[in-house]
Amino acid sequence: xxxxxxxxxxxxxxxxxxxxxxxxxxxxxxxxxxxxxxxxxxxxxxxxxxxxxxxxxxxxxxxxxxxxxxxxxxxxxxxxxxxxxxxxxxxxxxxxxxxxxxxxxxxxxxxxxxxxxxxxxxxxxxxxxxxxxxxxxxxxxxxxxxxxxxxxxxxxxxxxxxxxxxxxxxxxxxxxxxxxxxxxxxxxxxxxxxxxxxxxxxxxxxxxxxxxxxxxxxxxxxxxxxxxxxxxxxxxxxxxxxxxxxxxxxxxxxxxxxxxxxxxxxxxxxxxxxxxxxxxx
Amino acid sequence: xxxxxxxxxxxxxxxxxxxxxxxxxxxxxxxxxxxxxxxxxxxxxxxxxxxxxxxxxxxxxxxxxxxxxxxxxxxxxxxxxxxxxxxxxxxxxxxxxxxxxxxxxxxxxxxxxxxxxxxxxxxxxxxxxxxxxxxxxxxxxxxxxxxxxxxxxxxxxxxxxxxxxxxxxxxxxxxxxxxxxxxxxxxxxxxxxxxxxxxxxxxxxxxxxxxxxxxxxxxxxxxxxxxxxxxxxxxxxxxxxxxxxxxxxxxxxxxxxxxxxxxxxxxxxxxxxxxxxxxxxxxxxxxxxxxxxxxxxxxxxxxxxxxxxxxxxxxxxxxxxxxxxxxxxxxxxxxxxxxxxxxxxxxxxxxxxxxxxxxxxxxxxx
Numbered sequence: 001x002x003x004x005x006x007x008x009x010x011x012x013x014x015x016x017x018x019x020x021x022x023x024x025x026x027x028x029x030x031x032x033x034x035x036x037x038x039x040x041x042x043x044x045x046x047x048x049x050x051x052x053x054x055x056x057x058x059x060x061x062x063x064x065x066x067x068x069x070x071x072x073x074x075x076x077x078x079x080x081x082x083x084x085x086x087x088x089x090x091x092x093x094x095x096x097x098x099x100x101x102x103x104x105x106x107x108x109x110x111x112x113x114x115x116x117x118x119x120x121x122x123x124x125x126x127x128x129x130x131x132x133x134x135x136x137x138x139x140x141x142x143x144x145x146x147x148x149x150x151x152x153x154x155x156x157x158x159x160x161x162x163x164x165x166x167x168x169x170x171x172x173x174x175x176x177x178x179x180x181x182x183x184x185x186x187x188x189x190x191x192x193x194x195x196x197x198x199x200x201x202x203x204x205x206x207x208x209x210x211x212x213x214x215x216x217x218x219x220x221x222x223x224x225x226x227x228x229x230x231x232x233x234x235x236x237x238x239x240x241x242x243x244x245x246x247x248x249x250x251x252x253x254x255x256x257x258x259x260x261x262x263x264x265x266x267x268x269x270x271x272x273x274x275x276x277x278x279x280x281x
Numbered sequence: 282x283x284x285x286x287x288x289x290x291x292x293x294x295x296x297x298x299x300x301x302x303x304x305x306x307x308x309x310x311x312x313x314x315x316x317x318x319x320x321x322x323x324x325x326x327x328x329x330x331x332x333x334x335x336x337x338x339x340x341x342x343x344x345x346x347x348x349x350x351x352x353x354x355x356x357x358x359x360x361x362x363x364x365x366x367x368x369x370x371x372x373x374x375x376x377x378x379x380x381x382x383x384x385x386x387x388x389x390x391x392x393x394x395x396x397x398x399x400x401x402x403x404x405x406x407x408x409x410x411x412x413x414x415x416x417x418x419x420x421x422x423x424x425x426x427x428x429x430x431x432x433x434x435x436x437x438x439x440x441x442x443x444x445x446x447x448x449x450x451x452x453x454x455x456x457x458x459x460x461x462x463x464x465x466x467x468x469x470x471x472x473x474x475x476x477x478x479x480x481x482x483x484x485x486x487x488x489x490x491x492x493x494x495x496x497x498x499x500x501x502x503x504x505x506x507x508x509x510x511x512x513x514x515x516x517x518x519x520x521x522x523x524x525x526x527x528x529x530x531x532x533x534x535x536x537x538x539x540x541x542x543x544x545x546x547x548x549x550x551x552x553x554x555x556x557x558x559x560x561x562x563x564x565x566x567x568x569x570x571x572x573x574x575x576x577x578x579x580x581x582x583x584x585x586x587x588x589x590x591x592x593x594x595x596x597x598x599x600x601x602x603x604x605x606x607x608x609x610x611x612x613x614x615x616x617x618x619x620x621x622x623x624x625x626x627x628x629x630x631x632x633x634x635x636x637x638x639x640x641x642x643x644x645x646x647x
Binding site for chain 2: 040227
């Protein structure tokens with residue numbers, strides 16, 4: 001930045017926006033997590049207590065669901081890295097009109113998230129495209145109920161819906177690698193896999209971390225896909241938090257659960273920082 | 282300066298992605314909101330904001346009301362009593378003028394101190410209500426009317442008639458391995474009352490801890506057999522029509538909608554009995570349209586409103602005003618004048634230990 005005098009009015013609105021819509025609500029959530037909701041009199045007791053956190057510790061369902069969510073988020077992230085890498089590399093190295101390639105990746109984001117989730121319902125359902133195809137191909141004799149309303153359906157939907165968030169940072173990172181480095185590596189005798197492991201991967205790591213932060217935190221907070229596509233056993237921590245706010249009226253407990261999710265994400269960011277990838281950003 | 286070039290172009294790309302997500306999110310949110318609310322006509326007419334169950338603001342009977350009183354009616358649906366209470370209380374009763382509360386939520390609404398006590402002498406159709414709805418304990422406390430009853434119904438068992446040649450005799454069908462992955466139940470803690478009935482406990486809103494523990498076990502055993510838990514009418518109807526379900530707990534509204542779509546659906550009350558609900562219109566004490574809200578209630582317990590809501594939902598009306606238009610056959614089929622039938626339905630009421638019910642439900646759903 002040139003000087004603080006120029007920086008302040010430029011930064012001011014953004015900082016204000018961030019404070020009002022991000023920081024203040026987070027602080028309110030934290031404060032609420034120390035209150036108690038009385039369902040009999042339908043009032044909230046605002047005296048300070050750690051009771052909500054001990055409620056969470058006392059009932060195994062909360063940590064079971066949180067762990068279930070973390071595992072799913074990790075699985076979705078790894079799958080998205082595996083899927084996004086070839087796609088990003090293809091756009092970076094093989095596609096002439098790169099902006100068109102990127103546009104095609106971003107276009108699904110222009111449609112509503114609900115529309116894409118419902119699309120998966122039609123594909124995976126009892127009388128959906130997948131079942132019809134498998135019956136036509138004589139792989140199945142009658143439709144399978146294993147696709148829709150299951151953890152698999154959730155996993156497929158998440159992987160598909162967050163993929164653009166992994167492709168974009170990967171593409172950016174790949175595009176920044178000077179081709180001269182790759183040629184130099186080849187000249188020095190390294191084959192494809194060695195070049196990949198020793199040259200490409202370290203340089204692309206910030207992009208992988210950036211994409212992972214997106215897919216991991218988006219999955220951690222989601223409750224819509226489990227409701228639409230999940231089975232009876234598919235409730236994630238987002239659903240538990242949603243039911244505290246939307247049904248049980250126990251906002252203090254919902255806030256405490258939200259703080260727990262934030263703590264998990266903070267751990268993830270610390271681990272990501274340890275790899276040194278965040279400095280390169 | 283390669284590292285800051287990296288950062289800038291990365292931020293540029295992430296900024297583009299964030300902008301796309303933001304636009305997509307806002308569009309998605311707006312689509313979802315608009316889907317639950319008909320387009321408001323730009324005018325200086327009064328607008329009635331109603332929070333209610335699906336089917337209670339169908340254009341077929343809302344349209345004539347809007348014309349009659351030169352107003353606009355907008356609605357927000359809630360899928361469960363808990364959701365309804367949450368939405369109402371989150372706005373301190375300021376967001377909506379009217380709510381259609383069921384018996385298991387009335388106590389919370391009354392306790393929230395956001396309701397307007399209703400002067401029933403101002404309602405010209407009030408005396409047409411069947412006697413049992415004049416001052417029912419779930420909406421009338423110490424002689425004060427916090428609302429007016431307008432429909433009631435049973436939580437029935439519906440089934441695909443191609444799969445069940447005869448109506449299932451027992452709720453057992455929802456707990457049977459034979460129908461694994463083909464059945465569903467209502468996703469709300471109040472469903473625990475239905476499980477209590479299935480287990481033979483007739484006093485199904487008065488459950489002690491050991492009964493709740495047994496119910497929790499039964500629900501956990503049932504969970505792997507379910508295709509899904511349903512949250513609203515659309516959920517159930519969609520699932521039946523796509524061959525995902527063969528039997529489910531439901532409301533007569535679903536039977537009605539599926540019959541209209543020519544789907545082979547059957548409806549029954551199994552031998553263990555059924556829970557039911559009786560819905561009450563309540564007015565917010567901070568409503569700017571109290572007069573219009575009273576007119577709405579009068580309309581809904583009058584002949585036109587009752588006929589309209591019965592035709593849409595196939596629920597039972599609370600008012601005799603509709604008997605001439607409905608005809609004796611339908612009155613009988615809906616058990617509208619059958620006190621004994623109403624009494625043996627276990628109408629939703631809020632258990633004293635509802636917080637424990639919610640805990641059991643959360644544990645099972647996790």
